[in-house]
Amino acid sequence: MLRATLKSLLARKIRLVLSALAVVAGVSFVTGTLVLTDTLNRTFDGLFANIFQNVAVSVRSTNAVDNTSGTSSRQPLSASVLDTVRGVDGVREAFGGVDGTAVLVNPRTGKAFDTGGGPSLGTNWDGGSQTSAVELASGRAPRGAEIVVDRATADDADLRLGEQVTVLTNGGPTPYTLVGTFRIAGQDSFGGAAVTAFDTATAQRVLLAPGEFSSISIAADDGISQNELRDRIARVLPTGVEAITGKQLTDENANTVQEAIAGFSTFLLVFAGIAVFVGAFIIFNTFTMLVAQRVRELALLRALGARRRQVQFTVQLEALIVGFVGATLGLLLGAGLAVLLRIVTAAIGVSLPDGGLVFRPRTIIVAYAVGIIVTAVAAFVPARKAASVPPVAAMRETFVLPARSLRIRGVAGGALALIGAALLVLGLTTASGKGAAAVVGIGAGLAFLGVSTLSPLLARPVTRVIGSPLPALFGATGRLGRENAMRNPRRSASTASALMIGLALVSAFSVLGQSIKQSVTDTVRNNLGADFYLTSTSFAQGFSPDVARSLRDAPGIELVTGLRSDVVRINDSKKQVTAGDPAALPTLLALKTTAGDLRALGRGSILIDEDTARDQKLSVGQEVPVVFPDGPTTLRLAGTFEKSPVAGQYLISLDEFSQRFPTNTLDFFVLAKTVKDADLTQVRQEIDATVKPHPNVEVRDQSEFIRQQENQVDQLLGFIYVLLALAVVIALFGIVNTLALSVIERTREIGLLRAVGMSRRQLRRMVRLEAVVIAVFGALLGVAVGSFLGWALTIALKEQGIDTFAYPTPTIITVVIVGGLLGVLAAIFPARRAAKMDILRAIATT
Template structure:
C-alpha cells in the first residue's frame, strides 16, 4: 500500500501541483512571520543589551503612591545621592543621567529621527565611556551639542555647523561641538541622540540639579549583587530603588519579546486564515483525486485491501505532499522574512542591524504545519473512499450523495448559522468590552454555518445569474449548469474566496465608518482652527502658548494643561484652560448648567459627574501636588468624547500649584480661519519647529484614524495571501473538472461547439463560481461590519455606519477578475483536447 501511494503521487504530479502551492503559501507565511519576528526581536534585544554594558547597578527614583488627599510624586535623585553612590566601597564610578525627547532637524527642517526615537541627554566628558567621540570636543554651555554619527551623516552635519533642535517647544540653535558613536538601541534603530553638558541638559529637561537615573559601575572583583547591596545600605530606601544591569537587560529583553509577541500573533492570525482557506483546496483536490480513482480503490478492496489500508494509502499521499510543501514553504518563508525586514527599513521603519534568525522551532513549525494541515484536509476524502463498497464502486453507482446526508448537512448548517446570528445580535446590545468575546464566537459560528449551507445556497444564487448567462448563448447555459452540477465542489471552491472577502469587507466597512465618525466628532467638538502639540505627544513649554497668543491673526487661544490631583481620595487629572477663551474654541453639548470656566467654577464631563454624583452647584475639594487644597464649584456638565473629556478649570487657579507647568495641546482660533498661509504663519511664529505639529480639524481626525488606516492597509496586504490561495483553488477545481469531463467536452466539440465556445464555457463557469463566493463574502462582511460598529457606538456617540459602495463594487469586480484569471489555463487545456481521444476516454 505504501508503494501504491507513492506511485499515485508520482502519477498525478500535475494534479497535485496546485495543492502543493496552496500549502506552500500558507507555510511560507507562517515561517516568514516567525523568521521576521525572531530576527527583529533578537536584533532589538542584542542592541538593548549593549546599552547596559556600562551599567552594573542603576539607581532610580521610587514613585510615591497617591494616598488619601496626597498626590503621588516621584522624588528627585540629588547631587548628594550621586556623590554617595560613587563613594560606596565597590563602586568604580557613578554617573548621573538626564534625558528626554529632543527633536533634531536636518538642513531642510525635517525631523531626523522618528517621533518617539528622537532623544537627548547629558554628556560627562572624556570619562564618559558610553559615547566615545570620533570628532570635535565635549560640549560646554548651552550653545554646544554633540550628535550621534548616524544622525549627523543622515542630516549632513559636521563639527562647527549650526543645528536646529527642540526639547519642549522653542527652537534652539546650538553649534555641533562634536560627533560620537554609540551602541544605543534607539540610534541603531534609526533614531537620533543629542547630548549636552550636564547643567544644560538638567535645565532643558526640567531637572535643575537632579537626575533621572544614577548608573554605577563596579570595581574589578565586585559583583553586581554585592554592589547593589552596598548601594541599598547607603541610599534612602524610601526614595530610591536599585536594579542590577543584568536584571535591567533581562527585563528589557522580556519587554521586547512581549511587544513582538503581539505582532507575531497578529501576523500568524493571517497566516492561519491563508492555511484555513488552503484547507478547502486540499480537501477539494483529494476529493476529486479519490473520485477519479474510485474503480482503482475498489479493485484494491476486491483483492483484499482493508478499509484502513485504503485510508492509509490516501493519507500517505497527503503526507508526501505536505512534506514537500512544508520544505518549499520554509525556504520561501526565509525569503519572506528577509524581504519584510528590508521592506520595513525602506519605508523608514526603525530596526537595528542583526543576522537573519532561523530557529529550530521555525523549521519544526513549518514542517509540522505543512504535514498536519494536508493530512487533516485529506482525512475525510480518504474515509469516504474506504467506505465505498467494492462492487458498487466498480459499477460507478456510488457517486451521488444521499438525500439523507444532504438534509443532515443543511440542518446542521442552519443551526450553526442561526446560533451565530443570535449570538451576534445579542452581543450588539452589550457594551464594548463585554460584547467582544460573544461577537467573535458568533462570527465563527455564522461562518461555519454559511460554509456548511453553501451547497444549498449555490443553486438559487447561481440561478439568479441565468438571464446574464443566456446572453452568451449555449456556452453560458452550459457554464451555469456545470457550476451547479456538483454543489459541494462549487461550495468548497467559492468558500475559499468568501472568507478572504468577508474579512476585507468587514474591515473596510469598519474603517470607513470610524473615519466618518471621527471627522464628525472633530467638526462637532472643536471650534478652534488649529490644535498645536508635540510630535511625540510629550508636553509643550508654556512659552509656546504665549507665542501663539501673540501671533498676528490669532483671535483666541487656550492651552490644555494637565495636572494630577486627589478628589475624594481618588486620583483625577485636571485640565487647566483659558477660562475666557475655551467656550469659543470648543463646541461641546452641555447637559446641565452652563459651560462656564472662571475662577473656581469648573465644568466636568457626564461620566465623572455620574461617578461622583455631581450636579451644577456641587462643591468639591481638589488637592494639588504642592500639598495645597482648593474648593471648586461645578458650573456645568458636558458630553465628553475621545478628543475632549475630564474636569476643566481656569488655568489661573491651577498653574500656581504646579512646579513644572507644561501643556499637552494649545487650541488656536484665527481671524482668517484654517488655510495654508495661516498655518505657515503659525509655524514661523514657533520657529518652523520640526518637533511641533500644527493640525487643523482634518489633520486631527486623520491622525486619530491613522491607526485604523494602517491596520486596514496591513489587512489588505496580508489577506492578499488568502486571495492568492483562493485563486489556486479555483484553478485546481476547474482543471480537475475539465479532466473529469473530457469525454463530455469531446462530444460537445464533435457536435459543433468550437474551441472558442469551449473556452468561453469554462471561463463563464469560473466567473459564476467566483462571483458566488464574492457575493457571500461581501454580504457577510457588511453584516460583521455593522455588528462590530454597534459595539463601537456604545463608546463613540458620533459613530454612524457608512457603506463604501465604491470599494464594495471594486471587491465584487476583484472576485470576477479572480474567476477570469483562474480560468485561463483550464480553458486553454479544455479547448486543446483531442476530440477523438476524448470521446473514447473512459
C-alpha cells in the same frame, strides 16, 4: 498500499503542487512572523544587555502609577542625590543621565528629520563614563552649543561635521554645531531612534531643568555584586527614590520592547491564521474532488482486498505528504519573508539592530504542526468517503459517491452561523481582554463555517441569477459556463467559500473604516469648537509649549490651549488624564456642563465626564483620590460634563499637570479659535508665520484636519488589506485548483464539445465564465458576511467614539468586481489546459 499511494501522488505532480500551495502560503506567513519576532527579541535583548553591561545599579524616582521602565513620567532627581550616591562605599563611578525629546531639523530640507516612526531622543553625552556603552565614531564630544548624533541619523540626513543644525527641544528651536557622531553598543542606530547628545549642563537646561537628572547610572568596584551595591545605595536614598540592579534595568527595557513586539506578532499571526483557515477549505475541496475522480481506482483497491481502513489511510497519507511538502516549503519561504520584512522596515526608515535570523525549535514544530495537522484534518471527511466506495463500483463506469441531503447541511449550517454570530456579538460587546479575543475568534470561525455549510443551498439559485446574462452575451458558451457552475453546488460553494472569507474580512474592515471616518467627521464638527488644529509631524511625539504661548498673542486668535496627556491610577486601575487651559477647554472641546463650573478647574481640582462620575458615585465638591507618579493625592471635583470622545474621562489644568508630570512638558495637540468674523485666511497666515520656527508642527483648518484623520484610517486599512491579500491569493489558488481538477474530471465531455464544433477560444471562454460565476458568488457571500461583521465591530466600538455607522457602497461594489476579475485570473491556466486537449484522446478517456 504505501507504494500505491506514492505512485498515485507522483503520477499527478501538478495536483500535488496545487494542493501544497495553499499550505505553503499559510505556513510561510506563520513561520515568517515567528522568525521575525524571535529575531527582534534576541536582537533587542542583546542590544540592551550591551548598553547596560557596565551599569551595576541604577537610581531613579519611584513611580506610584506603574513602576516599570517606559511607563508614566518619573520625577527628576536633584544633584544632591548624585552626591549622596557617590559617597557610598563600593561605588566606582556615578553618572547622572538626562533624557528628553530632541528633534533634529534637516538642514537640507528645513523640515524635522523623519525617523520613520522612531522617536527623537535627547540625552547628555556620557562617552567618558565607565557606565557608558557609547563610543565616538567621528569627531569629538560636545561642549556648550554643540551636539553629537548617532551615526545612522547623521548618514540618513547627510549631516556633516562642523555645520549648524537646529534642534527642537522644550526651549524651542536652537542652532547647534555638529561636532561628532557616535555608535551605541556597537550599533550605528538605537533601534531606529534619532539620538542627539549635548553636554550635561546644556542637556539639563533644554531637556529637564538645571541641576536635575532623569536617573543615575553606577559602576561598581571590583568584587561587589549588583545586589550588594544596590542594598547599600538604597539605605541612603531619600523617600521617593529607588535603586535597581543593572540586570533589572536590562530586563525592564527588554520586556517593554518584547511587549510591543508580542502585540505586533499577535496581530500578524491573526492574519496568518486566516490564511491557514482559507487553505483548509482549499485542501478539503481538492481532496473531495480527487476522491470523486478516483472512484474506480479506489474500488479496484477494495476489490483486490484492501480494507476500508487501508483505503482511508491511503488518502490520509496523501494529505500528510502534501502537508509535509507544503510545510517544508512554507518554512523556507517564511525565513525569506522575515528577511523581506526587515528590508521593508529599513526602506521606510526604521533601522533595526544587526543580527542574524533566529530559528527556534518552536518555529519548526509549529510550521510542521500547522501544515500537517491542518491538511490531515481537512482531508479527513474526503478520506472517509473514499473508504465507503464499494468494490462493485469498479465494474460500473457511472458510479458516483452518494451525497447527503442538503436539508441536513441547512440545519447544521444555520445552527453554526447563529452560534457564531451570537459569540461574535458577545465577545465584541461584553467580554474583555484575551478572553474577548478568543470569543470573537471562535465566533467568527463558527460564523464562517456556518455560512460555508449553508452555501451549497444558495449556490444553485444564486449562480443561476449571476449567470443569467451570460447566454445573452455569449450564446451557448455562456450558457454552458453558467450550467457548469450550477452543476455541482457543493463544489462551487466550497470553492467560493474560500474566497468568501478573504473578501468578507475586506468588506468588514471597509465598513468599519468608513464608519470610523464618518464618526471622526461628526466628532470634529460637533465636539470641537476650534478653527485651527496644530499637531506634530512625528507620530506620538509632542512639540514645544512655546507654540501655544506664541499663538495667544497672535492677531485674530480668541482662545488657545495646548493639550497633554499621561497615565494616573483611579480606583486601582490605570486611566488616561488630559490637561489643558481651563479658560479655553470648555469652548475648544465643546464641553456641555452637567454640574458645577467647568471653568473653575485649576490647581487641586478635576473634571470628570457625567457617566464616569455617576458610576463612581461622585458629586461636585467631593474629593477624588488620584495616584500620580509621585504618589497619591486628592483632587476636588469642580464639575462634570457630557461624555466627549475627544476630552476623555478626566480633565485637569495644565498647572496641575506640570506639577505632577514635570518631565512631560510637550504638547501633543494645540487647538485655536478665532475671534468672531475674523478673516480665516489672514489668521491662517499669522499662525503659519508663528509656527514657522517649529518645523515639527503642522497647521490645519477643520476640513484639512478631517482629511488628515481620514487619511490615517485609509493608511491603516491599506496595511490590513495587504495582509488580507494573502488569504485572497490562497483562495485564488483554490479556484485554479478546482477548475484544473474539474477540467480533468470532464475530459471526455470537453472532447465531445470539441468534436461537435466548439473552438479552442470558445472552450477557454466557457471555463473563464464558469470561474467568474463562482468567484462572484464567493464575493457576494463575502460582502454579506463582511457587512454583518463590520456592523458588529462598529457597534462594539461605540464606547471608543465610533458612534456612526456608514456603509461604503463604492468599496463594496469594487469588492464584487474584484471577485469577478479574480475568477478571470484563476481560469487562465485551466482554460489553456482544457483548450490544448487532444480531441480523440479526450473522447476515449473513461
